Amino acid sequence: MFTPSSHDVRRFFCDALRKQRNGEVLTPMDAIAADWIVQHPEYHAELADAEEAIARDYSVEGGKPNPFLHLSMHLSIVEQVSIDQPRGIKAAHDLLVARRGEHEAHHEIMECLGEMIWASQRSGLPPDTEAYVECVRGRATR
Template sequence: MFTPSSHDVRRFFCEVFRKDRAHEILTPLEAMALDWVRLHPEYDDALTDVEAALARDYSVEGGEANPFLHLAMHLSISEQVSIDSPRGIRAAYEALSKKLDSTHDAQHEIMECLGEMIWKSQRNGLPPDGDAYIDAVKRRVQQ
């Protein structure tokens, strides 16, 4: 399994941004990432300079959202939905998108569930619990 470092993720999104500005051909994954980059123009400055992006500290103490983490979570959720893994994420995503009348807003809701699942997994030293993740998303549909 490929596990990119935070620098790999930052380079990836900066390269997507650069390629788009230069009208270069994107890979399918880059094209998917670009969709999310375009929906977050507030991150353009962070994506412009790869060296600054690599040097930047987005610690919790700093109080500023990490645009690379945010975009990576969007991309992860999009990939999960495209392959329906964990099983049931596609149906839950579609139901939440319909309820909120927005795929973007649904992604943000799911992002909170994904973040909580990852946090619990890391805190408890256990593998991520896909069933709990799907249940959390389904609860958001029912709220």
């Protein structure tokens, strides 16, 4: 199992942006990441300097959103949908995309994903993937 460090993740996103800007060959994962980075121009300056990005503290107290967490969640959702794991997430995602558009749908799914992770951490129980999918379905049918 691959468990990248936060530095690895940050470097990956910075490299994806650099490769995309320089017209270099992108791996399939680089291409997916670059597509999401392009949709978040507010992060471009931070991702342009890999060493600064690796060193930066994105604690809650700092009050600055963590672009790497946000982009990682986009990639997680892409992966979940591509393999329909948890089961039902693809259909729920597709319904939400039809109603809100892909980018807004992803942001709504992130809310559900964050709620699931928070509840799991708080309770000490495994993540409730059925509640997660139901949360996404609920947002799609509002």
